[in-house]
Amino acid sequence: MALYEGPVQNLIDELGRLPGVGPKSAQRIAFYLLKAAPEDAKRLAQSIVDAKDRVSWCRRCFNIAEGELCAFCKDERRDATLLCIVEEPRDIVAIERTAEFRGRYHVLQGAISPIEGVGPDQLRVKELLHRISGEGVEEIILATNPNIEGEATAMYLARLLKPAGIRVTRIASGLPVGGDLEYADEVTLGRAFEGRREVDA
Amino acid sequence: MALYEGPVQNLIDELGRLPGVGPKSAQRIAFYLLKAAPEDAKRLAQSIVDAKDRVSWCRRCFNIAEGELCAFCKDERRDATLLCIVEEPRDIVAIERTAEFRGRYHVLQGAISPIEGVGPDQLRVKELLHRISGEGVEEIILATNPNIEGEATAMYLARLLKPAGIRVTRIASGLPVGGDLEYADEVTLGRAFEGRREVDA
Numbered sequence: 001m002a003l004y005e006g007p008v009q010n011l012i013d014e015l016g017r018l019p020g021v022g023p024k025s026a027q028r029i030a031f032y033l034l035k036a037a038p039e040d041a042k043r044l045a046q047s048i049v050d051a052k053d054r055v056s057w058c059r060r061c062f063n064i065a066e067g068e069l070c071a072f073c074k075d076e077r078r079d080a081t082l083l084c085i086v087e088e089p090r091d092i093v094a095i096e097r098t099a100e101f102r103g104r105y106h107v108l109q110g111a112i113s114p115i116e117g118v119g120p121d122q123l124r125v126k127e128l129l130h131r132i133s134g135e136g137v138e139e140i141i142l143a144t145n146p147n148i149e150g151e152a153t154a155m156y157l158a159r160l161l162k163p164a165g166i167r168v169t170r171i172a173s174g175l176p177v178g179g180d181l182e183y184a185d186e187v188t189l190g191r192a193f194e195g196r197r198e199v200d201a
Numbered sequence: 202m203a204l205y206e207g208p209v210q211n212l213i214d215e216l217g218r219l220p221g222v223g224p225k226s227a228q229r230i231a232f233y234l235l236k237a238a239p240e241d242a243k244r245l246a247q248s249i250v251d252a253k254d255r256v257s258w259c260r261r262c263f264n265i266a267e268g269e270l271c272a273f274c275k276d277e278r279r280d281a282t283l284l285c286i287v288e289e290p291r292d293i294v295a296i297e298r299t300a301e302f303r304g305r306y307h308v309l310q311g312a313i314s315p316i317e318g319v320g321p322d323q324l325r326v327k328e329l330l331h332r333i334s335g336e337g338v339e340e341i342i343l344a345t346n347p348n349i350e351g352e353a354t355a356m357y358l359a360r361l362l363k364p365a366g367i368r369v370t371r372i373a374s375g376l377p378v379g380g381d382l383e384y385a386d387e388v389t390l391g392r393a394f395e396g397r398r399e400v401d402a
Contacts, residue, residue: 004265004294006255006267007248007251007252007254007255007256007267008252008256008265010248010251010252011248011249011251011252013248014244014245014248015245015248017241017245018230018233018234018245019229019230019233020226020229020230021230025221027291027294028220028221028291029219029220029221029222030252031265031289031290031291032219032220033219033249033252033253034252034253034256034265034290035310038253040218041249041250041252041253042249042250042253043215044215044216044218044219044249045246045247045249045250046246047208047211047212047214047215047216048212048234048242048243048245048246049242049243049246050208050211050212051208051209051211051212051231051234051235051242052234052235052239052242052243053208054207054208055208055209055235064205064209064235066207066208088232089232089235090228090229090232093205093228109236
């Protein structure tokens, strides 16, 4: 598709590198931007530059942060004895929406994946061990994704942390609320059976 | 989702305005950019600014152009007696890929849509009429989309241009090549019957 001239093709190429943006979407977005008011297009460009300039990683938990510490690490009301381990900063947002958790977070910035060459050394595991010894953590909740990489990461961390005498828990897998037994995949349904609990009646 | 801090939320908001980018994708792209090398993210920002600064509309056909005229209007080898009318610049790229057409283009920059308040005055119709009188056009091929807006636009232009004594044609609708009768919608299949042609055998 070298039918476009320089800057247009360049814009399509750059947009096409974004996750979830295929060649067709990249073209569509590029033409949208070419048609948009100059100030609208440039506001997008500026928001990218601003985010890169002003946002970095929290020195303690590796969430996104403006400044040294993220909003959760700065908040003294958060329970420092509870530490929730997640793969990515966006997972924190999902957990915060539940309003179920009032502890602190630690972002691994990925999950163990031998295929992609990601081992514990590429994750923020060393920093996690440092935190546990210093912050009076009593329970670690492993909230990595319930997929192969996330489970492997949770297993690895559980084995690593158990000897330290800290309670290590894993978030439950099972049927989604409002879901339908008929449409559940067998692995999820199997987990739902495995994780069954006494009914208080 | 005001859980993100200033520049991150701002970036997500700006990305979410792009066509085909929902809130989830905007968040995903934003975190991708935050994790990316600063030079990669800033190259994207720069490509937006460059495209807006350097690209505008062809003075003659309203395709995208660097400078006064687009690549097709500058190309003297293109047949000026054949004029293909399209809705958007990206349609030109689709047609060029077929290598079936060696004439020139005119981009309407939209289609007639009463619902969205787009009438002929919002399109490049006046400019089209100016071109026809001056450029020795012998055939006008209406290549607007085969949907309600595109058909309405084609009908409108056909009625407008017929009195000028120019041949006005419409690209064919029918079954896609490699398609399956069984899966064709009834309107397309109806068009395929309507547009049937004698077989040369």
